Amino acid sequence: MSDLATEQSERSQRPEQRPEQPQPSERSTQTGPGDTGFARLxxxxxxxxxxxxxxxxxxxxxxxxxxxxxxxxxxxxxxxxxxxxxxxxxxxYRPEPWTEPDGSKHFHLDFYVDDLEEATAKALALGATEPSYQHGRTLRVLVDPAGHPFGLAPLE
CATH class of the missing domain: 3.30.720.120 (Signal recognition particle alu RNA binding heterodimer, srp9/1)
Structure with missing residues (x-):
């Protein structure tokens, strides 16, 4: 079980407690200037x-x-x-059929690489596959072993 799942499970077993809300002056010191976000990934x-x-x-x-x-x-x-x-x-689990131009996908990851051809070869050797459909010339789309698309792009 993930750390987050373990923490969530432990919290759900405790009686409900509402955390104290920070005062406005405390809130402003917790975020940077112009920062409107209230969550971190x-x-x-x-x-x-x-x-x-x-x-x-x-x-x-x-x-x-x-x-x-x-x-x-x-x-x-x-x-x-x-x-x-x-x-x-x-x-x-079933991967989404996205490899056609009108296919669907839920998400994809993009990675910068130093050498596109070398990185593609290494990813393929690890078990990725390369679909015939490609979105463009500078991004190489591959599919991981579970069927998720990911992109490799040269860092220029």
Whole structure:
């Protein structure tokens, strides 16, 4: 179970307590100038049939280490200190058919790479596939082993 899921479960077992609301003067010191957001991204979680396998794929692609992996959930830590990437098992998971121009998709990830051809070859060796339909010339669309699209773009 993910850290977030564990924390949520523990919270749901405690009696409901409303946190004290910060005073306006306290609120202004908690955010930067012009910052209107009130939430921070905790993690992006990708649905799949096999969290361990998909975490392994993205761990190799990104060079990130696995913090947690079991049959239900896996987490990769972002070594740059940003949000981690999670992978959650969904019973009966089926990838969306998006590879045609009128196909659908729920999300996609884009990654900068130094060398597009080399990165494409490495991703394919890890188990990605390359659909015949491509959106443009500078972004290479690949599909991860669970059927999610992702893009590789040269960092120029």
């Amino acid at each position: 905790a993690m992006v979680t990708i649905d799949c049939a096999d969290p361990v396998a998909l975490a392994s794929f993205y761990g190799e692609l990104l060079g990130w280490e696995t913090r947690h992996a079991d049959e239900h959930f896996a987490i990769l830590d972002n070594p740059e200190g940003g949000s981690p990437l999670g992978f959650g098992r969904v019973s009966g």
